[in-house]
Amino acid sequence: MEKRGLPAAQRDEPATDAERLVALGRALSDPIRVRMLAMLAEAAASGRGCCDLPDFGVPAEENDGSLCVCELQEVFSMGQSKISYHIRKLREAGLIVEEKRGKWSFYTLDRETVRDLLADLESHLRVSPDHPTDRENAPV
Numbered sequence: 001m002e003k004r005g006l007p008a009a010q011r012d013e014p015a016t017d018a019e020r021l022v023a024l025g026r027a028l029s030d031p032i033r034v035r036m037l038a039m040l041a042e043a044a045a046s047g048r049g050c051c052d053l054p055d056f057g058v059p060a061e062e063n064d065g066s067l068c069v070c071e072l073q074e075v076f077s078m079g080q081s082k083i084s085y086h087i088r089k090l091r092e093a094g095l096i097v098e099e100k101r102g103k104w105s106f107y108t109l110d111r112e113t114v115r116d117l118l119a120d121l122e123s124h125l126r127v128s129p130d131h132p133t134d135r136e137n138a139p140v
Helices: 008-012 017-027 031-046 069-076 080-092 111-125
Strands: 002-004 096-101 104-109
Touching: 017 080, 017 111, 031 069, 031 080, 031 104, 069 080, 069 104, 080 096
Parallel strands: none
Antiparallel strands: 002 096, 096 104
8 A cells, every 4th residue: 555645855954934935825725625634634533434235346445534536526515636636735835645456546634733833823923021012012
């Protein structure tokens, strides 16, 4: 089984915090991708697996918390190419991991990366107690 997250070029070179946050912003800039992440988070939390379509030979594993493109296509009423576009954006931000099982791809929320990105965002946006805020400097 092959697992992939970030593209190889991004895995090989450490990204700056700002670059990682920009990728996060891009990934979350579309409501469809936010809904996809919510679906993946729910699947991971409940242990619910993919649609498990035995008639099509989908190699779904019970309680693995991953989803395949077929389930995303059904929920979002989109073709495979549009779903793949959104999935690619989420993978580029490191938010999800792809696992190949034969010709099928399954996607799982990368909880550790999500936690790290949110911590980076909080740290990046944190204002020191000595720094005046915009509200304090706003004209009255």
